[in-house]
Amino acid sequence: MSGAGGRNKPVIVLVRPQLGQNIGKAARAMLNFGLTEMRLVAPRDGWPNPDAGPAASGADIVLEQAQVFATVDEAIADCSTVFASTVRRRDLVMPVLGPEEMVRQITASPGPSAILFGPERSGLETEEVALARAIVTVPINPEFASLNLAQAVILLAYEWSRHGEFAQPPAKDLEAPAPHTEIDGMIRQLDEELAAKGYFHPPSRTQATKNTIRTIFTKTGWSSREVKAIRGIVRALVGPPRRR
């Protein structure tokens, strides 16, 4: 996921893409700006898709190397900085960034990063957006917001490439943020312990509360070491007092 210049290239994750043609167009958009790593989550028509190649106009290498995953969780398991691309307002209190600030955070991240794009029609589900550190939104005409998938990809890829010559090397003394799987494990531990305490009530609010907790713990930027510490803290809090 690092480029020739050592710069952190974001992974482009297409979540449940519907048309093979749009997957090809997204690949073409990516390669124009030097992005090469595409991941597909449950593409509707399976993979490989014969419609993708012609639409890629020669960006075959991106399609050939594309990896397929069953869930968003698996697709971003190794990524420590994840953004969700959406123009829609969400019932989630989480940071909303413009493309430029997203690129700044990708460049500053010592670990791999990813950008999630939802299906053509519906966009990302709320639970999928909640997996990200922040929402990224292209500032657009409020009276005519009509970006298709490949256009959203090309604008963010362009923004990424714009900053090439100004890239700052990641600070070495900064601990890398923990990968998604570790954050996720911590959150699930917390969810389980809170459920055991009867914290989630009423049931109609459970999912919203869980999304809030996920958002709170996803934005921290904690390292693996810090995640371990938090897990130990949660165990200590729920356990009986230790005698020494």
Next chain:
Amino acid sequence: MSGAGGRNKPVIVLVRPQLGQNIGKAARAMLNFGLTEMRLVAPRDGWPNPDAGPAASGADIVLEQAQVFATVDEAIADCSTVFASTVRRRDLVMPVLGPEEMVRQITASPGPSAILFGPERSGLETEEVALARAIVTVPINPEFASLNLAQAVILLAYEWSRHGEFAQPPAKDLEAPAPHTEIDGMIRQLDEELAAKGYFHPPSRTQATKNTIRTIFTKTGWSSREVKAIRGIVRALVGPPRRR
């Protein structure tokens, strides 16, 4: 050609466009970023073109207001600052700008400005490029330069809008970080609960462990609302299971 904010909106000039579909896509690309004035020079299949409307995805106003000209000269007759969009090198000694510098010159121009885009296959003729003040080129992967007409339009329109037309996403979604006293209160609560559980052991390590906890919880950037949520979570974890 001036926007609501009085800013100089560039005219988009499509020179001898071939497919009606691409004219529609260009209109859609433009309106996403607030550009509304399209001029067509000798469109191959005449005008209006029935393929343009469906491809515009609702950007009909751009198509309806599009003006048709026989030559580039006539299309830019009232424009004082003209750019030629092309990725190809030309046998012409003239300035080559990136999108950002083009936007700066458009914004600084007291008169109307225009950006020329050539036909899908062949691009602008040398004589047409020579009518412009400068060539504008999107910096692109030298090993895979494959922008179609609508993509070239959307990237330059986006660059134009980046500099002020549309506000960045409202920052009110982003809650302000909690003041230090609230973070401090949360950390002290946690310290007390952990001490009650016998977490700090051995005593010689207690201060170092407390410092680590403080560092972990200080870097989160949590809002007051989030700090309250964490305090509730800690209370729930140490308390007895709640009966409902």
